[in-house]
Amino acid sequence: MTISMYKSSVPIFVQFLTSLSGVLDKAAAYAEARKVDPAVLLNTRLAPDMFPLVRQVRAATDHAVNACGRLSGMDMPTFSNSETTIPELKERIAKTIDFIKGLKPAQIDGSEDKEIKITFPSGATREFTGQSLLLNNSLPNFYFHCTTAYDILRHCGIELGKRDFMGSPVSL
Amino acid sequence: MTISMYKSSVPIFVQFLTSLSGVLDKAAAYAEARKVDPAVLLNTRLAPDMFPLVRQVRAATDHAVNACGRLSGMDMPTFSNSETTIPELKERIAKTIDFIKGLKPAQIDGSEDKEIKITFPSGATREFTGQSLLLNNSLPNFYFHCTTAYDILRHCGIELGKRDFMGSPVSL
Numbered sequence: 001m002t003i004s005m006y007k008s009s010v011p012i013f014v015q016f017l018t019s020l021s022g023v024l025d026k027a028a029a030y031a032e033a034r035k036v037d038p039a040v041l042l043n044t045r046l047a048p049d050m051f052p053l054v055r056q057v058r059a060a061t062d063h064a065v066n067a068c069g070r071l072s073g074m075d076m077p078t079f080s081n082s083e084t085t086i087p088e089l090k091e092r093i094a095k096t097i098d099f100i101k102g103l104k105p106a107q108i109d110g111s112e113d114k115e116i117k118i119t120f121p122s123g124a125t126r127e128f129t130g131q132s133l134l135l136n137n138s139l140p141n142f143y144f145h146c147t148t149a150y151d152i153l154r155h156c157g158i159e160l161g162k163r164d165f166m167g168s169p170v171s172l
Numbered sequence: 173m174t175i176s177m178y179k180s181s182v183p184i185f186v187q188f189l190t191s192l193s194g195v196l197d198k199a200a201a202y203a204e205a206r207k208v209d210p211a212v213l214l215n216t217r218l219a220p221d222m223f224p225l226v227r228q229v230r231a232a233t234d235h236a237v238n239a240c241g242r243l244s245g246m247d248m249p250t251f252s253n254s255e256t257t258i259p260e261l262k263e264r265i266a267k268t269i270d271f272i273k274g275l276k277p278a279q280i281d282g283s284e285d286k287e288i289k290i291t292f293p294s295g296a297t298r299e300f301t302g303q304s305l306l307l308n309n310s311l312p313n314f315y316f317h318c319t320t321a322y323d324i325l326r327h328c329g330i331e332l333g334k335r336d337f338m339g340s341p342v343s344l
Contacts, residue, residue: 003284003303005175012307046218047326112175131175135184136341143315144322144337151323154219165316169308 005071005112006105009134011172013064013100016146019167020060021093023150023160028086030158038086044152051145053152057089060145061096067138068100070116071130072107101172177243177284178277181306183344185236185272188318191339192232193265195322195332200258202330210258216324223317225324229261232317233268239310240272242288243302244279273344 031038042054051059058081069076077099083089111130118133119125128137150165203210214226223231230253241248249271255261283302290305291297300309322337 003175003177003180003307007303008175008180008307012312015308016312046323047329050326131179132341135175135180136187137338139311140184140188140315140338143312144319144334147316147319148323150316151218151320154222155327157219162316166309166312169304 004105004109005130005134006103006108009068009071009108009138010100010103010105011170012139013068013142014097014170014172015167016142016165017061017064017093017097017100018170019165020057020146020149021090022167023153023164024057024086024090024093026160026164027153027156027158030156031086039084041153041156041158042084042086042089044156046148046152046155050148053149054084054089056145056149056152058083058092060142060149061092063138063142063145064100065096067134067142068103068108070118070133071111071114072103074103074107176277176281177302177306178275178280181239181243181280181310182272182275182277183342184311185240185314186269186342186344187339188314189233189236189265189269189272190342191337192229192318192321193262194339195325195336196229196258196262196265198332198336199325199328199330202328203258211256213325213328213330214256214258214261216328218320218324218327222320225321226256226261228317228321228324230255230264232314232321233264235310235314235317237268237271239306239314240275240280242290242305243283243286244275246275246279 027041028038031041043052045052065076077095079092083092114130116128116130116133117125118128150160154160199213200210203213215224217224237248249267251264255264286302288300288302288305289297322332326332
């Protein structure tokens with residue numbers, strides 16, 4: 001076993017996307033038990049100019065899909081970006097996991113020096129190597145949005161613990 | 173350039189510890205401008221049973237120090253764990269960065285299969301390989317606490333943006 005681009009990406013994204021889906025299950029159960037509209041949770045933000053929960057979840061899946069798609073060069077799944085319910089978000093996460101799990105180590109490994117140029121919505125471009133994209137950009141952003149999704153729900157009073165965030169390592 | 177345990181740990185921890193220190197600078201500036209006791213910020217939590225900001229920062233440094241110390245086998249710096257001010261927390265972060273920056277690639281590389289057994293405060297033990305410790309445990313926990321520190325300050329109204337969280341990649 002050696003460290004590789006595959007080991008540093010695919011099983012990690014799958015682990016934390018799976019735990020994110022489980023965190024949403026607990027949010028759904030809370031909403032049902034308290035007769036709270038789940039939309040209230042999905043629209044909660046920690047600050048007026050931060051993304052609400054629904055966008056935190058979308059962003060987490062985007063970073064995972066984009067990282068794995070760019071490293072592997074495979075066609076990426078697309079999303080409607082109109083998800084407004086917990087089941088829709090869970091479906092988006094499941095679609096992301098399916099895509100990532102479908103990648104073979106040979107499709108990701110060796111991508112550390114791959115030149116990757118990203119054009120942002122603003123029109124600005126930034127050049128990465130596969131390694132700098134994954135380690136300095138995709139993973140930190142992915143964790144940022146998974147953590148903030150968790151933090152929003154903790155702030156709302158949903159009973160969650162660190163284990164719900166961490167999930168379980170997957171063998172891939 | 174190939175992916176390695178060193179590349180996946182040292183420059184990443186240094187990047188995000190540096191940005192965390194910068195985030196605390198903005199918190200200090202906010203407190204001074206608004207005549208708010210910085211202790212108010214440091215004791216803010218997103219939920220009653222979550223760590224306040226001061227503990228989020230301590231936890232981030234702990235995960236970085238413990239990961240690098242366990243992977244390299246080097247003596248780790250110790251902390252008083254009594255930091256209660258922003259300057260004290262920044263000093264703790266600086267001490268952490270000094271320790272991590274002092275490690276050479278040869279001290280970390282090749283540790284992916286190293287057997288690491290951790291005894292938790294509860295007495296429970298868990299066995300890791302160097303790779304599983306870093307990728308499945310230390311980095312996610314590190315990002316969790318850095319993000320939550322940022323989220324607490326955003327929730328308090330401090331003007332911060334994603335760039336403050338991301339910081340800049342470091343060449344090491």
